Amino acid sequence: MAKNDLLGASLWDAYSNKVTTLMNNPNHQGEISEEEAAAHGNRLIVADFGAESCGDAVRLYWEVDPKTDVIVNSKFKSFGCGTAIASSDIMTELCIGKTVKEAVKITNIDVEFALRDNPETPAVPPQKMHCSVMAYDVIKKAAALYMGVDADSFEEEIIVCECARVSLKTLQEVIRLNDLTTIEQITDYTKAGGFCKSCIKPGGHEKREYYLVDILRDTRREMDEEKMKAAADAGSKGNFESMTLVQQIKAIDAQIDESIRQFLIMDGGDMEVIDVKPGDDYIDVYIRYLGACNGCASSATGTLYAIESTLKEKLSKKIRVLPI
Amino acid sequence: MQVYLDNNATTMVDPSVVEVMQPFFSEIYGNPNSLHKFGTASHPALKKAMDQVYTALNASDDDDIIFTSCATESNNWVLKSIFNDHIVNGEKNHIITTEVEHPSVYSACKALEDEGVKVTYLPVNSEGVVEAHVVKSFITDKTALVSVMWASNETGMINPIKEIGEICKEKGVLFHSDAVQAIGKIPVDLQSVHVDFVSMSAHKFHGPKGIGALYIRNSQPLSPLLHGGEHMGGRRSGTLNVPYIVAMGKAIELATTNIEEKIASIRAKRDRLEDALLELSDTFVVGNRENRTPNTILISIRGVEGEGMLWDLNNGQIGASTGSACASEDLQANTVMLAIGADNELAHTGIRLSLSRFTTDEEIDYTIEHFKKAVARLRAISSSFAKVGPTPGGESKECELHFH
Numbered sequence: 001m002a003k004n005d006l007l008g009a010s011l012w013d014a015y016s017n018k019v020t021t022l023m024n025n026p027n028h029q030g031e032i033s034e035e036e037a038a039a040h041g042n043r044l045i046v047a048d049f050g051a052e053s054c055g056d057a058v059r060l061y062w063e064v065d066p067k068t069d070v071i072v073n074s075k076f077k078s079f080g081c082g083t084a085i086a087s088s089d090i091m092t093e094l095c096i097g098k099t100v101k102e103a104v105k106i107t108n109i110d111v112e113f114a115l116r117d118n119p120e121t122p123a124v125p126p127q128k129m130h131c132s133v134m135a136y137d138v139i140k141k142a143a144a145l146y147m148g149v150d151a152d153s154f155e156e157e158i159i160v161c162e163c164a165r166v167s168l169k170t171l172q173e174v175i176r177l178n179d180l181t182t183i184e185q186i187t188d189y190t191k192a193g194g195f196c197k198s199c200i201k202p203g204g205h206e207k208r209e210y211y212l213v214d215i216l217r218d219t220r221r222e223m224d225e226e227k228m229k230a231a232a233d234a235g236s237k238g239n240f241e242s243m244t245l246v247q248q249i250k251a252i253d254a255q256i257d258e259s260i261r262q263f264l265i266m267d268g269g270d271m272e273v274i275d276v277k278p279g280d281d282y283i284d285v286y287i288r289y290l291g292a293c294n295g296c297a298s299s300a301t302g303t304l305y306a307i308e309s310t311l312k313e314k315l316s317k318k319i320r321v322l323p324i
Numbered sequence: 325m326q327v328y329l330d331n332n333a334t335t336m337v338d339p340s341v342v343e344v345m346q347p348f349f350s351e352i353y354g355n356p357n358s359l360h361k362f363g364t365a366s367h368p369a370l371k372k373a374m375d376q377v378y379t380a381l382n383a384s385d386d387d388d389i390i391f392t393s394c395a396t397e398s399n400n401w402v403l404k405s406i407f408n409d410h411i412v413n414g415e416k417n418h419i420i421t422t423e424v425e426h427p428s429v430y431s432a433c434k435a436l437e438d439e440g441v442k443v444t445y446l447p448v449n450s451e452g453v454v455e456a457h458v459v460k461s462f463i464t465d466k467t468a469l470v471s472v473m474w475a476s477n478e479t480g481m482i483n484p485i486k487e488i489g490e491i492c493k494e495k496g497v498l499f500h501s502d503a504v505q506a507i508g509k510i511p512v513d514l515q516s517v518h519v520d521f522v523s524m525s526a527h528k529f530h531g532p533k534g535i536g537a538l539y540i541r542n543s544q545p546l547s548p549l550l551h552g553g554e555h556m557g558g559r560r561s562g563t564l565n566v567p568y569i570v571a572m573g574k575a576i577e578l579a580t581t582n583i584e585e586k587i588a589s590i591r592a593k594r595d596r597l598e599d600a601l602l603e604l605s606d607t608f609v610v611g612n613r614e615n616r617t618p619n620t621i622l623i624s625i626r627g628v629e630g631e632g633m634l635w636d637l638n639n640g641q642i643g644a645s646t647g648s649a650c651a652s653e654d655l656q657a658n659t660v661m662l663a664i665g666a667d668n669e670l671a672h673t674g675i676r677l678s679l680s681r682f683t684t685d686e687e688i689d690y691t692i693e694h695f696k697k698a699v700a701r702l703r704a705i706s707s708s709f710a711k712v713g714p715t716p717g718g719e720s721k722e723c724e725l726h727f728h
Contacts, residue, residue, distance in 0.1 A: 023635065052673075
């Protein structure tokens with residue numbers, strides 16, 4: 001939030017001229033009949049995606065030459081807002097002249113790009129990016145019908161954010177590599193969740209199979225588990241500095257039990273570990289003397305020195321012992 | 325021709341209202357709290373404005389009508405101060421409101437829930453109306469407040485405020501109503517109903533934006549939202565917005581004088597528009613006309629998405645409104661449309677047309693013509709009206725994505 005966000009965006013002002021023009025006069029709006037396709041010796045494919053009850057629906061018509069698999073004509077019908085109609089129109093244009101296999105490669109990003117007035121400026125505001133996803137989905141469906149396969153077979157990876165086409169694998173990698181902890185960071189790094197926002201959490205515009213909140217939580221959990229496992233390994237190997245705090249306290253206690261406490265008890269005293277604070281240069285171990293040690297002159301000099309040097313030798317050179 | 329049919333969002337300021345405001349900017353500009361004549365010079369006009377508001381609402385002299393910056397402030401004031409006075413510093417813990425309130429009530433209630441208040445959001449019936457017996461059934465001895473809007477901004481449907489008021493009185497529960505969409509549109513007589521707090525806003529009845537009021541029955545206690553220089557008897561601090569208060573007085577007077585005649589005139593145009601639009605096939609209007617504010621139509625047009633329709637109307641110089649999810653910043657379906665639940669598709673196809681006393685017959689004719697043209701064009705593109713069906717296996721499923 002800052003000055004430029006205070007008034008809120010005017011949705012329609014963010015549409016490209018191409019979007020506006022195609023909304024007002026779509027070029028490929030219409031239908032292709034079975035008879036028409038048959039008269040040309042072509043095959044008609046009609047695929048639906050979405051429904052009126054969802055808020056957007058598109059029907060894609062392809063007339064395909066069965067000898068070459070080339071889409072020779074394409075039309076659409078759309079229930080949707082201006083950007084949905086413009087996206088559908090440009091989608092049919094992108095299909096015409098391509099083979100079915102080539103058409104499958106058209107993504108929503110291609111559709112949005114084709115609607116731009118210039119390569120740098122997005123054709124639609126972020127929340128409208130979703131409209132172009134319909135185009136991508138309905139092409140897959142039409143191609144599947146033509147080829148007699150399942151539409152899912154075109155998917156090489158699991159796409160979590162359809163608007164920005166970000167895969168599950170990418171998201172997991174980016175979270176790990178950059179140690180991301182918030183959804184905002186994920187959007188900044190990958191653009192996922194920056195458009196229609198359906199993929200962020202359940203309850204958005206569209207129901208999704210994967211949500212960013214779950215992916216973040218699960219990836220963080222895996223990262224924590226790995227860290228813990230690494231720390232456990234470090235503990236068993238005696239690598240003090242890589243241990244978790246609990247492990248460090250346990251290791252210190254173990255050392256004290258093994259080589260220090262008995263001498264203190266002999267003199268009628270004792271000690272306890274209060275806290276461990278790891279820093280860049282030192283690992284500070286706060287202790288409290290008990291019994292006769294408390295107030296003993298040596299507790300601030302000789303005894304302290306003995307405790308510190310034992311811990312330094314056995315655990316880490318960075319240890320500094322501070323009595324309180 | 326351009327036609328403004330979004331008067332439930334805001335209205336044109338009546339030029340005669342602008343006129344009465346004028347002297348209070350550069351001529352009579354003193355602070356009404358000052359002792360000198362520059363300050364006191366504004367008093368007669370302020371007194372007149374207050375009289376105009378009290379008269380328009382038939383408020384008693386024992387009641388307080390406190391000027392605020394808008395109805396959002398008035399609504400927040402009631403909810404937050406009831407929370408403070410009766411929940412934090414009292415024995416209550418419950419507020420009852422509805423699923424169809426304006427965000428200034430709904431979001432304020434959501435914020436109070438975060439503070440630990442139990443809030444009941446009452447459903448509405450298929451007409452979009454809250455039924456009084458439903459209100460009654462949810463009142464407990466822990467209920468601090470019932471807040472039900474007088475009329476809906478989206479549908480124009482009028483809630484049974486008199487009945488709900490009687491129930492609240494009988495149960496000894498405070499009752500607030502956001503009357504923003506009622507005042508100036510239908511008669512509101514605050515002595516014939518039992519409502520403790522009523523919010524209003526001038527810009528909905530041809531006054532300026534940035535001025536509203538809160539009616540407080542019998543000057544009863546309600547801790548202030550804004551603390552400061554003890555203006556308005558200490559109930560709402562902040563230097564009095566003299567020109568806007570004067571304007572609100574004039575605007576409410578103009579809106580409510582001979583209101584029955586004004587209603588009849590607006591209703592006639594509204595009904596004519598509604599009848600003409602309902603000639604289109606596969607359309608329906610939400611709510612019985614007789615129980616609706618006389619200026620409002622919420623129409624669903626099958627096969628035509630709301631934002632697309634708004635676009636075409638805008639191309640024809642007509643300003644309307646839609647609850648369609650596509651037209652919102654966050655793509656969330658309008659909660660009011662979902663709450664009515666009359667039709668799953670209403671949330672995507674609803675168009676709201678709201679008239680004012682300035683709407684002319686010529687504008688209605690023009691709107692009918694353009695509206696029908698827009699529907700014809702968009703239905704020609706619409707997949708809902710396509711003739712050639714999908715290749716077997718190419719059908720798609722109906723949607724299930726309507727969450728709250």
